[in-house]
Amino acid sequence: MYKVGQKVRVKSWGQMAQEYGVTDGIINTPSSFVPDMRCFCGKEYRIKAIYDPVNNIYDLETITGDEDENRELLYFCWDEVMLIPIAGKLETMIKERRKNVETFNPETGFYIRSDDLTTGKEPFMRNFPALLDIGVMGHCVHGASGLCIQSGVQCYQNGLHTQEPNMSLENFKRIVDECKGKTFQFALGGRGDVDQHEDFEEILKYCRSQGIVPNFTSSGLGFNEKIVSLCKEYCGAVAISWYRSEYTQKAIDMLVSAGVTTNIHYVLGRNSIDEAIEHLQQEDFPDGINAVIFLLHKPVGLGTQANVLSPDDERVKEFFSLIDKHDYKFQIGFDSCSVPGLLNFTEEILNSTLEPCEGARFSGYITSDMKMLPCSFDNQELKWAVDLNKHSIQEAWDSDVFDDFRSHFRNSCKGCSRQCDCLGGCPIRREIVLCTKEEKDLC
Helix, strand or coil, X not given: CCCCCCEEEECCHHHHHHHHCEECCEECCCCCECHHHHHHCCCEEEEEEXXXXXXXXXXXXXXXXXXXXXXXXXXXXXXXXXXXXXXXHHHHHHHHHCCCCEEECCCCCXXXXXXXXXXXXXXXXXXXXXXXXXXXXXECHHHHCXXXXXXXXXXXXXXXXXXXXXXXXXXXXXXXXXXXXXCCEEEEEECCCHHHCCCHHHHHHHHHHCCCEEEEEECCCCCCHHHHHHHHHHCCCEEEECCCCHHHHHHHHHHHHCCCCEEEEEEECCCCHHHHHHHHHHCCCCCCCCEEEEEECCXXXXXXXXXXXXXXXXXXXXXXXXXXXXXXXXXXXXXXXHHHHHHHHCCCCCHHHCCCCCECCCEEEEXXXXXXXXXXXXXXXXXXXXXXXXXXXXXXXXXXXXXXXXXXXXXXXXXXXXXHHHCCCCCCCHHHCCCCCHHHHCC
């Protein structure tokens, strides 16, 4: 119970929604937290009076003495559960962090988190991203040359036409400093091959020096012994995009020979699924790789709508049947966008091994010009962007913008028995969701 005069902060909309659930746009706190109260989230106030000592309901007042805002505050009932004591903020943070247990092995990349120790349920989100996708590249020499198009890859970063400066080392170090002790891994990427960044070596070194494991994806076109040596020393894993070329194979061979954990990133669309089926049937992906990671094609950037896979495509069923029924000499992985497909078209894969979209829940993306997004596939429209030139990563994570993104996962596909397993699939591009259930459209 709070005392008169005690300073408090109104919890974020996302935190309360996670803790108490949402019904018809209203958070189910004891006195109900309605949308008109959302403008007070994150702000600091003082306990003016104890309105109801039995149910712990309070009147609030501003610390600044703003009379207009004070009148607005009196319209609402302020439950104790809506508030965080400012004086006890550190204690509260520690308590929140102990809700679930996390383990990360920086040598193997093994990461696991427990269920919420207070509820026994899988945690909906983290209070800071465990993984950040950092778009350090602002332009792509190879993309601008047309090599990606020639290899059948429709770049979602629009590398053919977009020429922006790469992220500065200063900005990158700022990101690292804000994430130190909170974030386990960085997935380095953006619009171009990370290994071609002018500060590539320093980027890798600084990550490791601050306890963050860097990983990245590359075409492999510019690979040399120096780059491979840096990968071996600093990276957790390196992925080579499947560009169907001599330099693709060469880069894979160099990494494997050096003992670097090497994956293949394979974009799965209408123009590539036949090839994927053939490779799985023949098991002829390059020897020595750790895994093939299948990434659904998205109609973003240069990505066309015509190349989006349909759940009614018989080849989709055949592809997933090969995943479901066979063991391979390499591991098979998927991006979280593929989870609806795995749920609908496989029988042997355990739901507990699937991770639905982590955007704004456990991961985020930062562009080369310092915009933070829940997911990199919003990099064109920037619908859910927060400018890190004006805000911290923590402020972006706690923002109403990110909470709006999370609302999809809470409210999508109501009535579907599998909603808790896939959370409704992609919030950005609904057309890629490999699901035929009627509930999919009730978002």
